[in-house]
Amino acid sequence: MKIKNSSVLIAIVLVVALPATTSVIAYLITKNPVFRPLARTLNDEAIYNGTAISNEIIAIIHWSTGREKNFTKRDLSNLIRQAFGVHGVVVRVIFKDVATNDAVTITYQVGRNTLGPTRVSRAADSINGAIAVYRMYQMAAKPRR
Numbered sequence: 001m002k003i004k005n006s007s008v009l010i011a012i013v014l015v016v017a018l019p020a021t022t023s024v025i026a027y028l029i030t031k032n033p034v035f036r037p038l039a040r041t042l043n044d045e046a047i048y049n050g051t052a053i054s055n056e057i058i059a060i061i062h063w064s065t066g067r068e069k070n071f072t073k074r075d076l077s078n079l080i081r082q083a084f085g086v087h088g089v090v091v092r093v094i095f096k097d098v099a100t101n102d103a104v105t106i107t108y109q110v111g112r113n114t115l116g117p118t119r120v121s122r123a124a125d126s127i128n129g130a131i132a133v134y135r136m137y138q139m140a141a142k143p144r145r
Helices: 002-030 044-049 073-085 120-141
Strands: 057-064 091-098 104-109 113-118
Touching: 057 073, 057 120, 073 091, 073 120, 104 120, 113 120
Parallel strands: 057 091
Antiparallel strands: 057 104, 104 113
């Protein structure tokens, strides 16, 4: 009797889990948002197809590996997130290691717009510009009545 109940239980689990698992595997292979289960947004497909642009703010930090610094990647990432958080905006921070002795620079990307590169000591000067561009993208995305 235990074997029969176990096989029924296994069959139920497979019937419930198989579609979602297959969908996740298809998404991981193709990166097509159509296959991503339960996490789709309205413009994922348009961004994937190239007909729309992602309007998030991305801070790309060119981290010079040959230069002595008095701050860490984590410190800089937290400061940038806090600076944008004051304005109620979320920023994605990406570090790119660069094998130079140049100063650490930051480039802000919003949609097709690029602001920078700016030295870390002057990074706050570009934050208001990045937020202004971000707000314009948001206003353009709102449906008109």
